[in-house]
Every structure is written in C-alpha cells, then in structure tokens.
Amino acid sequence: xxxxxxxxxxxxxxxxxxxxxxxRPNAPRLAEGRGTFVDDVELGRRTGHAAFVRSPHAHARIxxxxxxxxxxxxxxxxxxxxxxxxxxxxxxxxxxxxxxxxKSAPQYALPLDTATWQGEAVAAVVAESRAKAEDAAELVAIxxxxxxxxxxxxxxxxxDTTVIHESLGDNLAWRRNANFGDVEAAYAEADxxxxxxxxxxxxxxxxxxxxxxxxxxxxxxxxxxxxxxTQCPHMIQNILATHxxxxxxxxxxxxxxxxxxxxxxxxxxxxxxxxAGLSILLKRPVKFxxxxxxxxxxxxxxxxxxxxxxxxxxxxxxxxxxxxxxxTGIGPYSMYPRTSGIEANQIVNLMGGPYVFDHYRAQxxxxxxxxxxxxxxxxxxxxxxxxxxxxLVDSAARxxxxxxxxxxxxxxxxDDSYPCRSAQGLPFENLSHQESLAKLLEAMDYxxxxxxxxxxxxxxxxxxxxxxxxxxxxxxSAMFYGVGGARISAQDGATMRLDARGNVFVATGxxxxxxxxxxVISQVAxxxxxxxxxxxxxxxxxxxxxxxxxxxxxxxxxxIGGEAVAQAGRALRQQILRAAAAMLQEEAANLDLRGxxxxxxxxxxxxxxxxxxxxxxxxxxxxxxxxxxxxxVATRHYVPRKYPFAFTNGAQASYLEVxxxxxxxxxxxxxxxxxxxxxxxxxxxxxxxxxGIVQGLGGALFEECVYDRDGQMxxxxxxxxxxxxxxxxxxxxxxxxxxxTAESDLGAKGAGEAGTxxxxxAVMNALNDALAPLGAKPLTDxxxxxxxxxxxxxxx
Amino acid sequence: xxTNVDITLRVxxxxxxxxxxxxxxxxxxxxxxxxxxxxxxxxxxxxxxxCTVRVDGRIARGCLMVAAQADGAEVWTIEGLSDTGELxxxxxxxxxxxxxxxxxxxxxxxxxxxxxxxxxxxxxxxxIRRFLSGNYCRCTGYEAIVDAVEMxxxx
Numbered sequence: 001x002x003x004x005x006x007x008x009x010x011x012x013x014x015x016x017x018x019x020x021x022x023x024r025p026n027a028p029r030l031a032e033g034r035g036t037f038v039d040d041v042e043l044g045r046r047t048g049h050a051a052f053v054r055s056p057h058a059h060a061r062i063x064x065x066x067x068x069x070x071x072x073x074x075x076x077x078x079x080x081x082x083x084x085x086x087x088x089x090x091x092x093x094x095x096x097x098x099x100x101x102x103k104s105a106p107q108y109a110l111p112l113d114t115a116t117w118q119g120e121a122v123a124a125v126v127a128e129s130r131a132k133a134e135d136a137a138e139l140v141a142i143x144x145x146x147x148x149x150x151x152x153x154x155x156x157x158x159x160d161t162t163v164i165h166e167s168l169g170d171n172l173a174w175r176r177n178a179n180f181g182d183v184e185a186a187y188a189e190a191d192x193x194x195x196x197x198x199x200x201x202x203x204x205x206x207x208x209x210x211x212x213x214x215x216x217x218x219x220x221x222x223x224x225x226x227x228x229x230t231q232c233p234h235m236i237q238n239i240l241a242t243h244x245x246x247x248x249x250x251x252x253x254x255x256x257x258x259x260x261x262x263x264x265x266x267x268x269x270x271x272x273x274x275x276a277g278l279s280i281l282l283k284r285p286v287k288f289x290x291x292x293x294x295x296x297x298x299x300x301x302x303x304x305x306x307x308x309x310x311x312x313x314x315x316x317x318x319x320x321x322x323x324x325x326x327x328t329g330i331g332p333y334s335m336y337p338r339t340s341g342i343e344a345n346q347i348v349n350l351m352g353g354p355y356v357f358d359h360y361r362a363q364x365x366x367x368x369x370x371x372x373x374x375x376x377x378x379x380x381x382x383x384x385x386x387x388x389x390x391x392l393v394d395s396a397a398r399x400x401x402x403x404x405x406x407x408x409x410x411x412x413x414x415d416d417s418y419p420c421r422s423a424q425g426l427p428f429e430n431l432s433h434q435e436s437l438a439k440l441l442e443a444m445d446y447x448x449x450x451x452x453x454x455x456x457x458x459x460x461x462x463x464x465x466x467x468x469x470x471x472x473x474x475x476x477s478a479m480f481y482g483v484g485g486a487r488i489s490a491q492d493g494a495t496m497r498l499d500a501r502g503n504v505f506v507a508t509g510x511x512x513x514x515x516x517x518x519x520v521i522s523q524v525a526x527x528x529x530x531x532x533x534x535x536x537x538x539x540x541x542x543x544x545x546x547x548x549x550x551x552x553x554x555x556x557x558x559x560i561g562g563e564a565v566a567q568a569g570r571a572l573r574q575q576i577l578r579a580a581a582a583m584l585q586e587e588a589a590n591l592d593l594r595g596x597x598x599x600x601x602x603x604x605x606x607x608x609x610x611x612x613x614x615x616x617x618x619x620x621x622x623x624x625x626x627x628x629x630x631x632x633v634a635t636r637h638y639v640p641r642k643y644p645f646a647f648t649n650g651a652q653a654s655y656l657e658v659x660x661x662x663x664x665x666x667x668x669x670x671x672x673x674x675x676x677x678x679x680x681x682x683x684x685x686x687x688x689x690x691x692g693i694v695q696g697l698g699g700a701l702f703e704e705c706v707y708d709r710d711g712q713m714x715x716x717x718x719x720x721x722x723x724x725x726x727x728x729x730x731x732x733x734x735x736x737x738x739x740x741t742a743e744s745d746l747g748a749k750g751a752g753e754a755g756t757x758x759x760x761x762a763v764m765n766a767l768n769d770a771l772a773p774l775g776a777k778p779l780t781d782x783x784x785x786x787x788x789x790x791x792x793x794x795x796x
Numbered sequence: 797x798x799t800n801v802d803i804t805l806r807v808x809x810x811x812x813x814x815x816x817x818x819x820x821x822x823x824x825x826x827x828x829x830x831x832x833x834x835x836x837x838x839x840x841x842x843x844x845x846x847c848t849v850r851v852d853g854r855i856a857r858g859c860l861m862v863a864a865q866a867d868g869a870e871v872w873t874i875e876g877l878s879d880t881g882e883l884x885x886x887x888x889x890x891x892x893x894x895x896x897x898x899x900x901x902x903x904x905x906x907x908x909x910x911x912x913x914x915x916x917x918x919x920x921x922x923x924i925r926r927f928l929s930g931n932y933c934r935c936t937g938y939e940a941i942v943d944a945v946e947m948x949x950x951x
Contacts, residue, residue, distance in 0.1 A: 029899075683893075
C-alpha cells in the first residue's frame with residue numbers, strides 16, 4: 001500500500017464542468033431514433049444474413065449433418081458446418097494463469113463433433129435475408145447421438161456422472177481455497193456461530209438490443225471490418241486477428257451505438273466469431289443479429305451459486321470470522337478470454353469486505369455442466385458476496401439481539417483507518433463505510449421508519465426494513481486480467497486535437513454503452529482544455545481512429561478513460577498556450593485558456609480566441625516566429641499502478657410490504673448512499689445507481705433461467721422470463737459521500753455497478769425482517785417468488 | 797397460399813406502395829424496406845415495446861402486425877414524429893432528465909408516453925408506471941422516465 005498525494009488541478013480549473021449535470025451530447029440523437037446500432041448498418045445487397053442451427057439437446061454428439069436440402073432452398077448463399085469453419089480458424093481456451101488450476105477445453109466457432117448445451121450454434125446458414133436463412137436452417141438435418149446431460153452442479157463431480165470433456169478428466173473447472181487467520185479458534189471464542197445456505201438463481205442480461213455483428217472481409221487487402229455491439233473493440237480486434245490468423249492492423253472493429261451491455265457484450269461468443277469467419281469464407285458482408293429466443297440460450301448467464309456461509313460473532317456484536325463454501329456451474333466451457341472463474345473468485349476475495357474481522361476461510365468450486373455458459377455480468381460476484389455477508393450479519397443481529405444498524409456500526413471499518421487491508425489482504429485506499437451508513441440512516445429516518453413498521457404490524461400489515469453495506473471493485477489495473485495473460489487492456493488512451501476553427505476533437509478508447517460516457521468525457525475534456533462542451537467532438541468505438549484502450553467493463557470508463565482525457569486535455573492546453581505565446585510575444589506561463597479564449601492568467605483579460613489560433617497555425621504558419629512549430633494534437637494514456645482496484649463503498653436500504661395471503665412483495669422505498677470518489681456528473685451517477693439497483697432487484701425478485709433436469713431452458717422468452725417493468729418498482733433515493741482516489745488527478749471511481757451489488761441483499765434482509773415476526777425461517781433462495789414466500793409462511 | 801401482397805399506406809405523411817412478403821412484420825417493413833431504423837426490434841413477441849409505432853392514431857407493436865395489415869393505414873414512426881415536432885417536449889424532458897441511457901427502447905417509450913399524455917393527461921406516477929409497463933427499459937430503472945413524462949406534461 002502506498003500513501004498517495006494527488007494533484008487536484010482539474011478540480012480547481014476556472015469554468016469547471018466537473019460536478020455538474022451536463023446533458024449527454026449523444027442523447028438527442030438517440031431520442032429521435034437517429035442512432036446507429038449494428039442492425040441499422042447496411043452494406044448493400046451482397047450482404048448475407050446468418051441464421052444458426054442450434055442444438056436442441058443439452059449434450060449430444062453429431063453423427064452427421066445433411067445440408068443438401070438447406071443448400072437448395074431459395075435465397076441460400078451457403079450452409080457451413082463446424083468442420084468447414086475450423087479450416088480457417090484456431091480454437092480458444094478460456095483460462096487465465098493467475099486463476100491457478102483453472103482448466104477448460106478448446107472451443108471452436110462451431111463445434112466439431114459434440115454440442116454441449118441446448119442452444120449452442122452447430123451450423124450456419126447464410127441467405128439473402130434472415131427470413132430465408134431461418135427457413136433453410138429448418139432443413140438442415142442432424143443425426144444426433146444424445147448423451148447424458150450434466151446439469152446439477154452438486155453431482156457434477158460424482159464418479160458416475162458423465163465427463164463433458166474427456167480430455168480434461170473430470171468436470172472440475174477450478175477450485176480455490178483460501179484461509180486467513182484461525183477460523184476454528186474464532187468459532188471457539190464466539191458466542192454464536194451461525195450457518196445459512198444462500199442460493200442465487202441463474203439469470204441473464206436481457207439487453208434490449210440483442211447481440212449483433214456485421215462482418216465485411218475484403219480479400220484483396222485481407223482486411224476484415226466488423227461492426228459489432230461490443231464493449232471492448234480492441235479486445236475483439238485482437239481476438240479476431242489471433243484466431244483467424246490475420247495481422248491485427250488488418251482487423252477494424254467499429255462499435256457505434258450499443259443498446260445496453262451490462263457485461264453481456266464483453267465476451268467472445270462463438271456465433272459472433274463464426275459470423276466473421278463466414279464473411280472470410282464467402283468474401284462478402286455477413287450480418288448476424290440474435291433474436292430474443294437465441295439470446296436467452298446464448299447470451300451469457302450469471303450468478304447461479306449455492307453458498308454455505310458462516311459467521312462467528314460475540315454477544316457484544318464483534319464479528320470474529322466469516323467462512324464460505326461456494327459451488328457454481330458455469331456451463332460446458334470457461335468463457336474466453338475473461339474466464340468463468342472470476343465470479344467465484346470475486347466472492348472469495350470480497351466476502352465480508354465492509355467489516356473488520358481477522359479470520360476467514362473459503363472454498364469455491366466451479367464445475368462444468370451442460371447448460372448455457374456463465375460469465376461476467378454487471379457487478380460480477382458482488383450481489384452474491386454482499387447478500388451472503390449481509391444476510392449473515394442480520395442473522396448475527398437476531399442472535400445477539402442488537403439492532404441491525406447498530407451491529408453494522410460496531411463492525412464497519414472506521415473511516416479514519418485507511419489505507420488498510422481486508423481480511424483477505426486486499427488493499428483499501430480510501431473508503432467511507434461509517435459516514436455512508438450514517439447518511440443512509442438519516443435519509444430514511446431509520447428510527448421513525450422502524451416505529452411505522454412496528455405500528456403497522458399491530459394492524460396486520462407486514463413490512464420489513466433491510467440494510468446492506470457493500471464494497472465494489474472499480475478502475476481495475478492490469479492485475480485483473482492482464483497479469484493472467486489475457487490481452488485485455490487495463491490502460492486507456494485519449495487523443496485530443498484542435499481543429500482550424502478552434503474546436504476540439506477527442507478520441508478515446510473508452511466506449512459508450514448508454515451509461516453516459518460521452519458526457520463524462522466531454523466534461524473532463526472541456527474542463528482540462530478550457531473550452532465549452534459544445535466545442536467538442538467525441539470519437540469512440542473505432543479501432544482505426546481511437547487510441548488503444550480497454551473499453552467499458554468493471555466500472556472503468558470514467559475513472560480510467562476520464563483520467564486519460566484529463567491528462568491529454570491539460571497537455572493540449574499547454575501546447576495551445578505555447579502557440580498563443582508565440583503569436584502574442586508573451587510567456588506561456590502568463591496565459592490561460594478559459595471558455596475557448598486565451599486570456600491573461602492574472603487578470604482574465606481576453607488575448608486571442610481559439611479560432612484565431614487555429615487559423616494562424618493551420619493557414620498562416622508563415623507568420624509564426626522562425627523555429628516555432630505549433631503542435632495541436634496531444635495523446636496521453638493512463639492506468640492505475642499503485643492499487644489493483646479503486647474500491648468504492650456504500651450502503652443500501654429497502655422498505656417493503658409482504659402480502660401474506662398471496663406472497664406478493666411490494667417495494668415501497670429504496671435508498672442508496674454510495675461513494676464513487678469525485679462525482680463528475682451527479683445526474684448520470686444517480687441514474688447509474690438507480691438502473692443498477694433495478695437490475696439487482698430483478699435478480700432478487702423476478703429473474704431466473706429455469707432449466708429442467710435434461711438441460712432444457714424452459715422460459716427462454718420475455719413472456720416467461722420476468723424482467724422488472726415500470727409498474728413494480730419504487731422511486732429510489734440516492735445520496736453520496738465523496739472520497740476521491742488519490743491515484744488519479746480526477747479522483748473518480750466507478751459508479752456503474754454499486755446499485756446492482758447491494759440491492760439484492762437489502763431486499764432479502766427487508767423481506768426477512770417482514771417475515772420474522774410470523775415465525776418464518778429466513779428466505780435465502782433468490783428469486784423470492786410469491787410461491788417461496790408462501791412456503792416460508794407455511795401457507796402452501 | 798398467397799406469399800406476396802401489394803400494399804399502399806402512408807408513412808410519416810408520405811404515400812408508400814410496396815409488394816411485400818405476406819409474413820413480413822410491420823417493423824421489419826419499416827426498417828428494411830423504408831430504412832426507418834428508429835423503430836427497434838427487441839423481442840419479436842410483443843413484450844418489450846421497442847418496436848412501438850403509431851398506426852391510425854393508436855400505438856401498436858410493429859412486431860405483432862404484419863405489414864399487409866397496414867394496407868391503407870396511416871403509420872407514424874419516431875422519425876416522422878420527431879420531424880413534425882410533436883414529440884419535442886417529451887424528447888427535451890427525456891434528455892434533460894437523462895431518462896434514456898442506451899436509447900434502444902426510447903423511440904417506443906416516447907410514442908407510448910405521447911399516447912399517455914394525450915389519453916390520460918392527469919395521470920399520477922402510479923398510473924404513468926402502469927401505462928408504461930409494456931415498454932421494457934433495462935438501463936434506467938424507469939424512475940427518470942416517469943419524471944420526464946411528468947416534466948413534459950407541464951410544457
């Protein structure tokens with residue numbers, strides 16, 4: 001750990017846009033339906049449209065594929081099998097060296113001989129329209145040899161269970177054990193050792209815009225251009241080049257508007273890689289847009305954990321130890337290149353994060369199964385570790401008779417204890433648990449709310465209050481993926497250029513998924529250079545035209561991409577001032593750039609406008625002093641180096657009512673106080689929090705990918721898979737504490753995932769608070785459907 | 797079985813005639829035949845509302861109508877209603893309140909909200925939420941959308 005001292009120059013700039021709710025420059029375009037999503041891009045009538053034949057079986061060997069009838073169908077351009085596609089690409093294996101022991105099998109764009117989940121694409125049809133491709137896909141006849149499906153993680157490692165990949169020897173993908181302190185000694189010392197089992201259902205992202213890719217291979221120059229709704233253009237560029245044996249500069253990835261991603265669009269999907277291969281094979285553009293049914297069985301799923309958790313606590317409320325034993329099934333492969341071990345790893349690393357305790361033991365077991373693949377989705381692992389931690393803390397409150405808020409106050413890390421390390425050894429730079437909880441309790445008027453709850457109970461109205469404190473990983477350094485060998489950039493770059501009219505172009509490796517990144521970039525750029533935001537043009541999502549960067553994941557775009565822009569903007573300002581100084585026969589140090597005008601730094605008096613500087617530098621450089629060359633482009637890169645992550649923290653609360661006759665839960669209120677460091681745009685941060693909370697509420701109350709024992713997903717449509725809609729949701733109150741990271745000048749941490757992290761825990765605790773007086777055992781099996789509530793009450 | 801149908805309709809105020817496949821749904825017709833890509837395809841089974849357009853004065857799901865059903869109809873999409881200025885107050889409120897994030901659901905949401913303001917001008921928050929509950933938004937959590945509809949009503 002390092003004591004850092006930040007230079008907060010950017011917060012002290014005149015006419016600062018940091019901390020202001022500046023509107024998003026790209027919002028009006030989207031609101032008028034004038035965005036450019038992948039399916040909106042047309043490359044002309046030679047474009048082929050792909051439809052995939054998907055496995056109807058969870059596990060089956062392909063004896064043969066008869067494509068003759070499909071090839072003869074109207075409008076069909078080609079029918080391609082896995083073996084044909086394998087001739088032009090190399091398979092991938094989703095492992096990382098720092099997840100020691102994690103194994104997976106080689107995965108091809110289309111499998112060679114065995115389908116390993118229901119919905120896996122096994123053959124492709126390309127036709128002149130998607131409808132014709134789907135017609136022909138129905139004519140592809142596959143002779144299947146159905147094999148036993150491995151679906152239950154609890155039996156995946158049994159000796160008589162079928163091994164999915166024989167080359168791996170068993171169905172164990174990874175096991176991690178961690179042991180800190182002496183858990184047994186803590187159990188001996190504790191007054192209460194409480195164990196609970198928590199279950200988290202599989203759910204998925206359900207981005208309104210499905211996954212989509214349009215690939216255009218030009219064989220004459222061996223150039224592959226791909227329009228793709230990815231979060232990480234440079235990562236996909238690397239992957240396509242590597243696995244299709246192309247030079248990296250011969251692959252261009254363009255990500256224009258993306259219709260929501262939430263981690264769903266950060267992975268290597270075999271059907272998307274196959275689409276690029278189809279374009280290479282057929283030497284023409286090929287488009288693939290997943291429909292909603294195939295999204296449900298091919299977009300990654302997440303969570304699906306069973307966690308046995310234990311807390312040891314003394315009667316005075318002191319938490320002595322946590323222990324977990326976690327089991328998850330990740331589907332038949334570990335996803336590439338981020339792997340499917342990260343969710344379990346996060347849980348092991350982050351359990352108990354807000355609290356001071358010395359003893360910790362954990363085991364996480366990750367197994368293969370014949371279900372759709374699991375991987376990182378918004379707040380990876382966090383909703384799980386938070387719900388297990390906070391559920392156990394509430395159990396401890398019940399056991400000790402302490403108020404849940406008081407028990408937290410006694411155990412939350414002190415705000416003056418930083419820098420310090422977690423029980424697992426992870427470094428915390430600067431957090432604010434105590435202040436956040438205090439602010440939360442004040443916002444919800446905790447004591448009055450408890451009184452209201454108690455009064456209503458007397459009248460047969462069953463309401464509950466639930467609290468949850470949390471930590472959240474943001475601004476990841478190369479310690480997250482790069483150290484494990486993945487070609488995923490933790491750093492980000494920004495290039496800024498003054499044009500001839502005095503406007504500024506900003507190209508950034510960070511990407512916009514709707515979270516408002518372009519607004520944040522424009523605020524930072526405008527402040528750092530000294531121009532109004534309307535004089536900026538933001539360029540993102542194009543590997544030909546932006547500096548190398550990681551894109552959007554792990555709440556990194558503002559904190560890392562934004563810092564690169566801050567540094568590039570400062571450099572450009574200094575370059576502009578040198579040019580102005582040359583023109584004005586003045587010392588650059590005596591000048592400043594404010595509101596798009598070069599001024600006298602001391603008096604603010606106007607000296608020369610940016611438009612005039614642009615005119616002279618580009619059209620009349622002959623009038624500048626001999627030997628002076630104006631440089632009006634600046635590039636800077638940034639990556640956190642001192643801390644592996646910038647942890648954020650916060651606390652959430654839920655207030656809800658349970659109808660004990662129907663089991664229905666009505667959400668009445670929800671509060672979140674969080675600390676993402678410097679708040680660049682208060683409106684956008686609050687909306688990230690609110691949207692994140694609702695995604696967490698979905699997992700807690702509604703969302704589940706229901707599978708039968710044969711590995712068939714039973715609710716792969718939006719009528720049966722329930723997502724949160726407007727009518728079910730409460731208004732949400734957001735508050736902030738600002739503890740900037742000293743690792744960057746901007747001091748911003750991520751805000752995109754905190755809502756999702758804490759909401760399920762808060763709702764679970766509120767639900768159990770409502771049910772406890774009725775004698776129900778705590779409900780810990782998400783989603784909390786009316787049926788489960790009624791069962792807990794003994795009504796059914 | 798007849799596989800192609802000749803249709804004539806008005807789209808965003810202009811007369812359009814096309815021969816379409818009988819099975820082509822309305823939103824695919826608007827997007828693929830007319831290039832009106834502002835109406836989005838989200839689920840193709842009538843749940844998400846991203847394809848909401850206005851047909852003969854009422855909102856309809858572009859994925860639950862075939863184009864042939866729109867023969868003789870008056871169809872308006874987000875592009876046309878943006879050009880006429882009819883949605884301006886709603887659009888400005890959505891932008892100001894950040895009631896859109898990725899923007900994929902927004903055209904459908906705006907058309908639904910416009911109908912709400914026309915038919916239920918006095919709707920409270922709960923009624924706004926119910927009226928919008930056929931339009932799925934994964935990004936915002938809906939609160940900002942409800943706020944924006946209330947803001948637009950006052951303008």
